[in-house]
Amino acid sequence: MTGPRAPRGIDVGGVDRRAFLRVVSAGVAGLCAGGTGPFAAPDAPTPGRADAFRFAVIADAHLSVDPRNDRAEKALLRAVADVNAMDPQPDFVVFGGDLARDGRKDALAFGARILKAVKAPVRMVVGDHDRHLDGGVAWRALFGDDAYAWTHKGVRFVVVNGVRRVGEGASSATRDGAIQGPLHADDRRWAAFEVGEEGRARLAAHLSGVTKETPVVVLSHGPLYKLHRGWNLWTEDAETVQAILAPFDRVTVVHAHAHQPLAHRIGRIDFHGMLATAFPLPRPPEGVPPLTFPIDRPNPFNPADGCGIGWVRIAADGTADVTHAWWNREPTTVTGRRMRSGGVEDPPPRARRSSY
Template identity: 40%
Template sequence: MSLDHHHDEHGDKLLGSDDFQQARREMRRVLWRPGLRADTQVSITRRIFIHRALLGGTAAAAATAGWLPRINTMDMAFAQEAGPPSTFRFAWISDTHLYPKEVNTRFVEKAVRAVNDVKAMDPPPDFLIFGGDLAQLGDPVELKLGAEIINELDVRKVFIPGEHDWYLDMGKTWNELFGTSPWTFDHKGVRFIGLDTVSRAMDFWTARNMTPTERMAAMATLDGALGGAWAGLGREQLDFLDRTLSDWGTDRPVVIFSHNPLYEYYPPWNFWVRDWREVHEIVKPYTKITNIHGHTHQVLYNEIGAMRSIGMLATSWPWPYAPEGVPKLTRPMLRVDPGDPFDGVGWGQITFNADNQHVEHEYMMWRKDILATSQVDSGTGDNPTTFLSPRPDGR
């Protein structure tokens, strides 16, 4: 059976059915405001890229187009770098969703495990990027607990916020503890950019007289409609991105960190940024550009134009793949055992390899097999025949 659900005959039939189209229209009516539709002019390319799969310590070639291997090797060269390029690694942790310790120690244990794993990296990473959603409900207690856990790491740390960190006090505690976004720095020939994709929700709370706690609860509900299409960069950040790239050669490597993916995957869960078309307009001339993002809690890979996009794991829990919109280039992860709190989660290790001038990403999931080899065991296995609907009463 094909893993690509768009080619599934039964799925095609259902996708074309009146019921499904009706549900789809309903979903769009509820959540997609005018002007937020996908730009059909944007082409999604299926570029061939070199990749390897590591199994039992032995490198095995696996050149299946459209399948993201465990190690994803990307051609981000240091060609224009002054001096000899040197190999370096960095680590990604995100989506720890910490509650106060007395409510839930499981998420704490998993965050600590990820931090200990990063601590054990040898040689150590040049830096850690924390990709947002440190806290579950933006509580200063949660954010401080997170800071405590991450500060155990004796490496440079950079941070971008998630919506769960923001909407109790509108980023006050976050900015005090971790600094403001966006930001940029150059490191060994790569320009790194950190964006804030979460703070620009349209105000849904004032007119409803909501308390900060109620506002936060609404934003913390992935399938809640109140926040609408909250993920976005906004004009000033788009200008910042444009300015930041303007003095960087178009063939030099760029890595953009964001909490939400910088393309349209599934808007009802804000698996996108609403101004992703503008982002792609800005990055279009750059040939070695990679977006590394959190929020989706799953193995994810996409390419749009020249930009490659990697979705990172959460340490807290895995989201199911959205019922539609999973990029065709994504090789889905195995379905998860809900009885094992350490399944389907983990962190990320990214290596800039000076010898072959590639960037390699490795999903550090706490299980032996990560990627599905058949549809029945795949996290997207049920997508062809599962048609979901938005919640009642526009909740």
């Protein structure tokens, strides 16, 4: 499948795939059915599901070149190595935003250089840290528009900028001159995130003419719902944005920013928070949606613990199974079935911690 360009991937050609699946999923009670890791190939398209596919997600790299954070660098490289080893390869890789810690040009350019090594096509989402210094000017110079859409195998993908600041205006400068230093999640001086009027108009435009039966995947850095304003896990115009998505039968929002897996369902819209590569964040004190899997507290000795990559498997009917492929932990998959059943089906794995 991947041919000679898969340098370290596991070639499972000739291996009984069911046997493979049985073994690697033994520890996670069948929850891996949508894919077990960058080295497994259990979700190759099956007959009758010709359009099923998978895309990978890397997010929250928080690169910094001055001072150089080699740890963040190593984590993003590790993520790239992981997605490059996926077999079959994902159809594309979404980078979920916050490539650079403070949006400096040199850090963004360095991140772009690392992401060039991704073998699959890369789709970029802008994050709040990417826009911290200049409102996203340097980011757009490297990666283009921060709101766009395309259709892939019958699924409508829409990228939104979910991290505009309320009141930032047309100048798109997010940096209040009075606020010095790097961006902290808990700094209350910052305005809340929003998609904003223009962003909502573009979202609506990108969905115009799309039938309500068409599966829709929205890619955003911010969550597009409201968890905890104190840490800006918050989208001020969430209700209006959700109203734009409400007419569609099957909508999956894939977001980053929370640095932890989150799972929420509002109406027919599923929301999935994805893992970061740089560092995990604690559970917020309020607003954690009930469909979220419990996780063991990461061990700070291992900066990669609580981090990793993810992927989303879209079935032919548009159902999205979201897998969080933790580094040094077993992967966990939040199935579309679980989301639709309100958490009844496909219960989460028991929390286990063998290395720690």
